[in-house]
Amino acid sequence: MKRAEGSFETLSRHEVPKEFREEHVLMGFRPVNRPLTYYLCTMFTMHNEVVNVWTHIIPFGLMLRVFLMIVKEDQELTKQNLSKDDQDSTSVGTGTTTESPNRTFYLFMCTVLAYLLVSALAHLMHSASKSVHYLAFYCDFATIAFYSFLSAVAFYVYSATPAFFARFNWCYVYVAWTLALSIPYACCFAKFKFTRPYPPEKKLYILGTIGTLYLWNIYPVVDRIANGDLQDNTYHYLHLAAFLSAVFFYSSGWPQKSFPGLCDHFFHGHQIFHVLIAITTYYQVLAIRYDMKNYVNDDSNSDKAKGSGNQRTDCWSEVSSLFAIHALFSLLVIRHFYKKIQKVLAEQKMQ
Template sequence: MLTIKLPQIFRIHQVPRIFWEDGIISGYRHPKSSALDCILSSFQMNNETINIWTHFLPTWGLLLALFQGSTGTGTVENHVESLPLTACVCLFIGCAFTYGAYTMPDRWVNGPLHHYFVPVAAFNSFVCTSLSCYSRFLELECPPLSKILRTVAFVYPFIFDNIPLFYRLFFCFGEDCPWNDAIAGYSYHLFFALLTGFLFASHLPERLAPGRFDYIGHSHQLFHICAVVGTHFQLEAVLCDLHLRRDWLSTHAPASTFTHTFATLSTALLGNLVLIAFFTVTLFRSSVSTTILQSTLSEVERHKDK
């Protein structure tokens, strides 16, 4: 009979310090888990199990809703104005394309920000990846700075991408402001986005009761759920703008083209892959990081053999 041995899990003092999470005492996976171990670990209870499933399942549900909403009938139609939504389906990159195409305030359409919005957002993705990767090098020597850089890596592009939305919600009033049914959805989206950021930065509730939320209910799981709910409202609002503003945008806004959309996406994807490869190689060549990992992993092996 074929038997599958599930990977062993560890307590906080049994794994390298760089993997420690505030308030999480047990349920850690082995720092050098194989690909098979990672797959198997998603079917056993550890402190990452619910994180994995709250990523995996909602992603496909939202992508299905996005695809059906962008085509209108669930079948592929040749709608030029749906290209930014299709781009998000294909390569999972940000909301800048959809905001630039459907959310931009009427008075900003064809203005400087509108023309450079997506290219700047693509550049911001490089900044985000660089800060996020570099922050890992500071994890042991300066944890607070590492946390700040990683937080900035997500807050900065979020603020930029939402500039059109902030303007519509707080400063845009009058006949040339698209105040429609989408506004409610955008408002809910921002609320859950702020709640997501708060949970990410605060490590609540596990920080208040270490060990009580190791497997279920810690901040990482909660901010995944808030992010999914916020994305749902964002998607509903964008699709509402698409359908309500389609005629006006087709007349006044520059048409999206397949070449421009996917050229920008390809550049962003390739550039980010190069950055990730660069930081990965740098990490493996770092003698300090290698020494720290090897010395702490020996502790893991000793505990594993007991």
């Protein structure tokens, strides 16, 4: 049964194609095959995706503000540093390199903004058509992979102990990169292969690849905790707790499976997942920034790094090259699966 929401209407699950149905959600679906501007306007109307949109739009705005504040702070510190007579000092506040020492962190922040924005757009626009639906979430998977890879790099460069950094000698980053490459392919494959109602295997593809990289991601943090070297950086505990909570709501299907129809617009598990992932990201950024200021540049840690024979750097040349290859690979994966789903949809129309 159609229900008017201002000048926009919403539909029941039986009135939309199966590709757009959500398990345990009964109402609040938007009509398909409308102009893209229609879906942009639904950002300000009530439907069952609007909370998913805003739970990433609002964090996007917050993280953009945080990013701009950090850039401004770094610029002021750089000016202060350049005004000193001692030209041998290296990047106040980061302790990495003398030229643009925060490049790796800035790239990490760009991936944070990218995954939040693309996820919001995916939830906002996916009802435009079946083709747009698949393309939107393929792009969503790719940006999640970018963010996951740069998270690993940021933890390694800014949060790892000197001994950990020296022991892995950048093989840590190459392992993270390899695992990150598996995310867009596995997730796009699962989205293409499985149709609603989704079997458990779909979440295994997604959680398996992203979860494996996450475990590798937090290895430097867990190493710090195990060695009692976390100092006063409680932000690490907070982002770990938020992520584990997010995984529960993503994988369990709760609370909507216990209350079908009651969580159509609010308190759906995926909405709670969005909030918790945004909290995870926020505390992750604060944790890494804290380590940049108070851990990497600590004199005792600098001495340990020198003693290990492997001075800590951001290795921008390696990271930027790997990221470029990762981006190209992801584009090819998206193109491959988009062509495949276009072929399937064309065959369905002919039947």
